[in-house]
Amino acid sequence: MILLRCIVVSSLLALTASCSNSGGLRHLDPSLIHNGRPTEAEAYSDFLIARFAAMTNDPQKAAEHYALAIDTAPEKSGIADRALFASLLSGDYREGVRLAQRANALGSEAALVRLTLAVEALRVGRDDDARPMLEQTRFGPFNRMIARGLSAWRVVDTQGTDAAVRYLEDGLSGDPRLDSATLYMMGLIEMSAGNDDTALSVFNTLWESGARLAVGVEAHAQLLASRGQRAEALEILNTFDETVGHNASIARLRKAIEAGERIKVRRLNPDEGAALAVYVPAAALMSQTDDDVSAVYFVLALALDSDLHVARSLWAQSLSNAERWDEAISVLARIPDTSAFYATSRGQIAWALQRSGRSQAALAVAAEALDHSPDRGLKVQLADLYRTVGRQAQAAELLDQIIREDARYNREDWRLFFARGVSRGELGDWADGERDLLKALTLEPDDASLLNYVGYSYVDRGEHLDLAMDMIRRAAEMEPNAGYIIDSLGWAHYRLGNYEQATEHLERAVELEPGDPVVNDHLGDAYWQTGRKLEARFQWRRSLTLDPTDGERDRIEAKLVAGPSIPLVKQAESDAGVQLPKPVRP
Incomplete structure (x- = not known):
């Protein structure tokens, strides 16, 4: 832009000089002179x-x-x-x-134009304005789902529950798996009207089909617990936690049921229901994509129900995914300490601070939140944060505490044993670290990251190499495009002296993870062992440009002078391989 302006100015100066030489500007066409840009x-x-x-x-x-x-x-x-x-x-x-x-x-x-106007019309009670904006023939499949949910709650408000249910029934395919979002909305509508038997029938059908939507599962468990069926409610909530993951609202409900508290069924009003009609598809979209499109829908959902804190939490997550850290923190700061998502939000704030380079502030926020709310999910986040910043002793201590607390409820989470095993290994306590990692494998024998980590640890220590190779191969079969796993496979071949095979896998790993200093370093070692010393030095120099740790940097610089040391290849003295316990599903 600066260059363009210089050219324009130069041209005008040249024109002025030319006109001056021919008698000034008397004969210049006024239309050629503009006051500002066109x-x-x-x-x-x-x-x-x-x-x-x-x-x-x-x-x-x-x-x-x-x-x-x-x-x-x-x-x-x-x-x-x-x-x-x-x-x-x-x-x-x-x-x-x-x-x-x-x-x-x-x-x-545009679909977003119509949805925005429909949301605003519903928000201020202008049904006549909302109805034409929600005409479904004007939407694609995703936005049609949202429009249908919004329309159903509009009908609840204007024509009643029965009319809304009939409206939703007209769009069912007959397959609960395909109809899950619509059926959950139908169950919530029935529950909002106090038709609990009908709502429970819908939720039971969905549960048996394998559908797992957090807001629907929470409503299902509320209904069961309110009728005294607390064991059934807890079974549903525990299964959700084990198969889907932690959810703050579900965790709060489970705690209340376990404590014997009276469970009150939440009856949604039309605005709250309409907000969920926007939120639910948006949450599903976010789980399937890496972009931030879902954020616009979370904003629309919050316009209808500002207390839908789960939407605020996911909106902030999408902002963090886009590295808009300060905006994410601002969104999360609006979640009050009375919300089930307060502890989660403070964990998210801590991670946003950490990822934007403010580690001390991150730890302070997480610790303060933990003092305010000793939430299990927040403890897990804080343990992960400690591990990320290298405070492995504090991470291991906190993980000890969580694992002990879980044991009181006969709960064993393989992810916690995995994390504690990593921390203990980093602290030099390989015996206890290995014990934790093997425990994690008994609970979850088919997780690629876990198999890869244990296999790589054995390879790096020169122990149980046959078993390690088998673990890493299994991980690579599960995730053939994961660069860090292909790197482990190449490095295992390297430690066994299979340098040509190591080179082949490590070249593939660098293609998949070109910016990883360790992967590039490993490829340099493999090149060196196959006689490709010029290429080896190129890879080591490249690794130095990719921000390796101080210890890695010293080791790579030494190799540039003298080449790598001969790799240590050995099996554990006690046996040819460790025997894993028989896998036990939790």
């Missing part, structure tokens, strides 16, 4: 700034400049659509509504 230039300038802002992860600036370009752009509605998306992505719902109204007035057919 309108088209302004539009393109704003558009390009907006595009650059969008590509560089600044949706707020993108929204601002897309909005400025709308009136002067040749294709106004398309620019308005972009402005709306960027505005919601930045979390500015009010501006998003304004831009959706502009886009609609310009004739936009």
